[in-house]
Amino acid sequence: MKNFDxxxxxxxxxxxxxxxxxxxxxxxxxxxxxxxIQLREKNISSRxxxxxxxxxxxxxxxxxxxxxxxxRLDIALASGADGVxxxxxxxxxxxxRGLLGNDRIIGVSAGCVKEAVNAEKRGADYLGVGAVFPTSxxxxxxxxxxxxxxxxxxxxxxxxxxxxxxxxxxxEKLKGTGIDGVAVVSCIMASDDPKAAAAELKEKVxxx
Amino acid sequence: MKNFDxxxxxxxxxxxxxxxxxxxxxxxxxxxxxxxIQLREKNISSRxxxxxxxxxxxxxxxxxxxxxxxxRLDIALASGADGVxxxxxxxxxxxxRGLLGNDRIIGVSAGCVKEAVNAEKRGADYLGVGAVFPTSxxxxxxxxxxxxxxxxxxxxxxxxxxxxxxxxxxxEKLKGTGIDGVAVVSCIMASDDPKAAAAELKEKVxxx
Numbered sequence: 001m002k003n004f005d006x007x008x009x010x011x012x013x014x015x016x017x018x019x020x021x022x023x024x025x026x027x028x029x030x031x032x033x034x035x036x037i038q039l040r041e042k043n044i045s046s047r048x049x050x051x052x053x054x055x056x057x058x059x060x061x062x063x064x065x066x067x068x069x070x071x072r073l074d075i076a077l078a079s080g081a082d083g084v085x086x087x088x089x090x091x092x093x094x095x096x097r098g099l100l101g102n103d104r105i106i107g108v109s110a111g112c113v114k115e116a117v118n119a120e121k122r123g124a125d126y127l128g129v130g131a132v133f134p135t136s137x138x139x140x141x142x143x144x145x146x147x148x149x150x151x152x153x154x155x156x157x158x159x160x161x162x163x164x165x166x167x168x169x170x171x172e173k174l175k176g177t178g179i180d181g182v183a184v185v186s187c188i189m190a191s192d193d194p195k196a197a198a199a200e201l202k203e204k205v206x207x208x
Numbered sequence: 209m210k211n212f213d214x215x216x217x218x219x220x221x222x223x224x225x226x227x228x229x230x231x232x233x234x235x236x237x238x239x240x241x242x243x244x245i246q247l248r249e250k251n252i253s254s255r256x257x258x259x260x261x262x263x264x265x266x267x268x269x270x271x272x273x274x275x276x277x278x279x280r281l282d283i284a285l286a287s288g289a290d291g292v293x294x295x296x297x298x299x300x301x302x303x304x305r306g307l308l309g310n311d312r313i314i315g316v317s318a319g320c321v322k323e324a325v326n327a328e329k330r331g332a333d334y335l336g337v338g339a340v341f342p343t344s345x346x347x348x349x350x351x352x353x354x355x356x357x358x359x360x361x362x363x364x365x366x367x368x369x370x371x372x373x374x375x376x377x378x379x380e381k382l383k384g385t386g387i388d389g390v391a392v393v394s395c396i397m398a399s400d401d402p403k404a405a406a407a408e409l410k411e412k413v414x415x416x
Contacts, residue, residue: 072282
């Protein structure tokens with residue numbers, strides 16, 4: 001049975017956090033309260049991506065949080081990660097499910113109700129919905145606003161996380177949306193104190 | 209049992225050949241004499257890469273030639289391709305073999321004897337050795353020269369193809385190197401007559 005906690009969902013970013021600090025920042029974030037890590041890489045060789053995933057999986061196993069890989073199913077399979085997170089221009093959900101099996105996690109990005117309903121129907125285990133607030137970490141992410149969280153929440157049964165520009169300052173605006181957690185990048189990755197940032201998010205997400 | 213013919217090995221390039229012409233050029237090349245196709249893509253979404261691989265696999269099955277995918281094991285697995293071709297900075301051979309199984313093909317790029325021997329030992333089915341001649345299609349490929357083909361040939365037992373700047377004009381220089389075939393990009397992909405270019409290569413490769 002799949003059992004995962006989306007409440008403080010950390011998405012990595014090696015533009016904000018140099019690769020040599022990645023494990024350290026992730027460890028601090030989990031010790032502070034992060035419940036899941038998604039490794040997202042762009043413009044990196046498959047070998048380096050793989051090596052990073054293997055090292056991070058080892059850490060995540062030790063800390064007992066799931067590791068998901070963004071987009072690259074092969075890296076997920078080869079590293080023994082707990083699943084993948086895919087966007088609308090990544091591999092089709094069915095193709096991923098066929099190769100990953102039913103025991104591992106598939107998360108899907110959804111920017112509207114139609115994408116959300118479609119992803120649920122095709123077997124997604126959770127949805128990342130956003131961008132909730134304007135964000136600098138994903139240039140192509142349209143700002144869909146807080147209200148989209150409510151709309152998606154009432155349209156699907158699977159867990160959802162809000163993503164996009166969420167931080168310790170604005171998280172309270174998400175109260176009442178019914179989300180299962182918040183996915184953050186800069187709020188932790190660019191923080192001087194990733195542990196404290198994760199802890200503050202954890203505390204605030206529990207009150208949503 | 210793996211059974212593949214490396215003699216005229218076509219590597220795709222969508223900088224030279226627009227995507228909408230890719231299937232057409234590949235079909236002509238195979239009808240002219242190309243014996244294997246490697247789909248190489250950079251800077252494309254996983255979804256588009258997958259869709260292209262699925263379409264090309266359908267064509268290759270019809271024409272009875274193997275399709276290999278460059279680097280992306282997930283695309284190979286999801287599209288049902290016949291194998292992958294990996295470089296020195298792609299996934300480790302063992303990781304690929306573990307996921308791809310023993311029936312599908314793993315080719316490995318080697319630029320020196322050490323890399324060639326290592327790849328053979330770790331389970332590569334064939335080697336791509338080069339760059340034989342200076343080439344514009346892969347910026348990072350060091351020109352290792354014709355003599356490297358002879359050195360690698362005497363160091364390993366698995367089949368090898370020469371790659372890098374090989375065309376219908378210079379192919380005869382490879383006589384006596386003991387290679388099993390030539391891998392080409394521009395010679396076919398940028399040709400006005402891909403079928404004739406493949407046929408000429410085929411004729412000349414048989415005389416090496």
